[in-house]
Amino acid sequence: MADPVLIIGAGVAGMTAAVELADSGVDVILVDRLSTIGGNALDLYKAFPTDDCFYCFEGNRDRPGIRKCFYRSAMIDQPNISLYVNSEVGEITPKNGLFQVKLDVGPVYVNPKKCTLCGLCLTHSKAFTFTSPQCQPQSVKYDPSKSDEGDKKAESECPTRAINLDAQPTEETITVSDIVLATGYHEMKPVNMDEYGYGKIPNVITQLELAQILDPNGPSRGKLVRPSDGASVESVLMVQCVGSRDENHYPFCSKICCVFAIKHANIIALERTSAKVSVVYMDIRTYDRHEKYYRDARDAGVEFVRGRVTRIESGDDGKLDIIVYDSLLDKYLKFNVDLFVLSSALEPPPGIHTLSKSLGLSLSSGYFTPADRASGNEVVIGKHIYACGGALGPAEVPESVTQARAVASKILQSRK
Ligand SMILES: Cc1cc2nc3c(=O)[nH]c(=O)nc-3n(C[C@H](O)[C@H](O)[C@H](O)COP(=O)(O)OP(=O)(O)OC[C@H]3O[C@@H](n4cnc5c(N)ncnc54)[C@H](O)[C@@H]3O)c2cc1C
Ligand code: SF4
Ligand code: SF4
Numbered sequence: 001m002a003d004p005v006l007i008i009g010a011g012v013a014g015m016t017a018a019v020e021l022a023d024s025g026v027d028v029i030l031v032d033r034l035s036t037i038g039g040n041a042l043d044l045y046k047a048f049p050t051d052d053c054f055y056c057f058e059g060n061r062d063r064p065g066i067r068k069c070f071y072r073s074a075m076i077d078q079p080n081i082s083l084y085v086n087s088e089v090g091e092i093t094p095k096n097g098l099f100q101v102k103l104d105v106g107p108v109y110v111n112p113k114k115c116t117l118c119g120l121c122l123t124h125s126k127a128f129t130f131t132s133p134q135c136q137p138q139s140v141k142y143d144p145s146k147s148d149e150g151d152k153k154a155e156s157e158c159p160t161r162a163i164n165l166d167a168q169p170t171e172e173t174i175t176v177s178d179i180v181l182a183t184g185y186h187e188m189k190p191v192n193m194d195e196y197g198y199g200k201i202p203n204v205i206t207q208l209e210l211a212q213i214l215d216p217n218g219p220s221r222g223k224l225v226r227p228s229d230g231a232s233v234e235s236v237l238m239v240q241c242v243g244s245r246d247e248n249h250y251p252f253c254s255k256i257c258c259v260f261a262i263k264h265a266n267i268i269a270l271e272r273t274s275a276k277v278s279v280v281y282m283d284i285r286t287y288d289r290h291e292k293y294y295r296d297a298r299d300a301g302v303e304f305v306r307g308r309v310t311r312i313e314s315g316d317d318g319k320l321d322i323i324v325y326d327s328l329l330d331k332y333l334k335f336n337v338d339l340f341v342l343s344s345a346l347e348p349p350p351g352i353h354t355l356s357k358s359l360g361l362s363l364s365s366g367y368f369t370p371a372d373r374a375s376g377n378e379v380v381i382g383k384h385i386y387a388c389g390g391a392l393g394p395a396e397v398p399e400s401v402t403q404a405r406a407v408a409s410k411i412l413q414s415r416k
Pocket of ligand 3 (some may be wrong): 240241242244245252253254255257258259283285286325343
């Protein structure tokens with residue numbers, strides 16, 4: 001029997017590659033360092049270009065037992081996928097045309113196959129949480145750093161005996177034929193950019209944090225409120241290219257932040273109609289079909305200002321005074337807003353250098369790069385090594401899914 005394929009990263013790209021391969025009879029080992037799969041998409045509320053729930057992207061798939069939602073049970077029910085969450089890839093050694101890989105597997109405190117989500121443990125201890133109704137595996141999570149006196153009671157009273165507080169990390173060595181890098185990206189936290197006050201001035205947030213506020217499953221249940229005091233938001237200022245196209249941070253354009261900023265501006269302007277939204281930009285890059293979002297936003301009354309933010313101060317009432325230089329009008333404008341939202345650079349995730357080194361790969365702008373770009377094989381990174389989605393650089397979901405399918409098809413072809 002052929003050796004399994006290792007997929008590192010269980011975001012949209014990794015999950016798609018896993019399901020495509022598994023459905024074709026290939027054994028897959030899918031590893032993610034987080035306790036929940038889904039990657040960034042888990043926190044993003046509506047998705048451009050269709051404004052669907054992120055998990056309904058693949059709603060047309062005819063998979064028995066799955067209504068609209070492609071990923072919800074595919075990861076758990078597909079017998080060819082072995083899922084390792086809370087786990088990291090260690091040393092990788094090429095051996096006889098295969099790869100020997102060490103896996104650091106995190107402790108399994110709550111067995112997802114036994115947890116029925118009855119919620120009893122949540123009433124006993126704050127160390128247990130339920131991330132989101134969309135999370136997979138569908139179970140509560142336990143965080144030992146928040147351990148309190150209710151832990152043991154939760155463990156002993158769990159009706160299905162799903163909790164094991166003595167669980168330990170383990171190490172496994174696996175042999176795989178191919179490696180798929182689906183490690184995605186991170187939204188940069190602009191803590192070192194004093195001009196924006198992030199982390200210092202209240203109510204300065206990133207787009208990813210705004211997505212969580214807008215999400216009906218998020219902390220405010222979808223109500224547009226100020227994080228500092230829960231007051232209703234009446235005005236929002238967004239600023240583009242924070243840390244992107246900037247020689248001091250990331251010289252590249254993060255490609256998708258204009259589109260998702262305008263998506264959020266539209267949600268606010270069209271669904272929360274009392275709030276006013278303005279966007280400060282250098283250039284608006286709504287590539288391809290996404291130009292429609294830009295048109296819709298202008299029609300919905302979103303204000304676009306070409307220029308730069310020059311000063312920000314917080315007032316006593318929790319509002320922010322922000323001075324913007326308008327380069328088209330050649331004058332300074334003053335905004336008084338509840339929320340200041342930064343479209344921050346999308347950067348490679350931590351650990352990507354170690355991973356690339358252990359595979360003998362080079363990186364371009366911090367991301368994996370095709371072995372032979374001229375050949376058009378965008379997803380082939382090395383011999384039996386592939387990459388898809390955000391691992392290749394900032395990418396939208398449809399692009400990530402297409403690349404993941406290309407990876408699956410390359411691997412299947414190589415096995416013929
Ligand atoms: C604010 C915002 C809004 C967006 N809105 C949209 C939208 O409306 N429509 C759209 O199409 N796209 C949108 N995107 C882009 C979308 O999030 C990405 O296209 C998508 O998440 C890419 O999926 P991925 O699987 O490549 O990467 P990710 O979602 O980043 O997943 C990567 C996974 O790999 C794991 N990982 C990383 N390194 C390791 C390692 N060494 N070991 C183990 N695990 C690892 C991570 O924990 C993560 O789970 C948005 C992005 C942002 C920031
Ligand atoms: S008590 Fe047990 S079954 Fe119920 S939610 Fe907690 S871990 Fe799951
Ligand atoms: S996509 Fe837009 S906001 Fe993002 S870096 Fe490029 S120009 Fe700036």
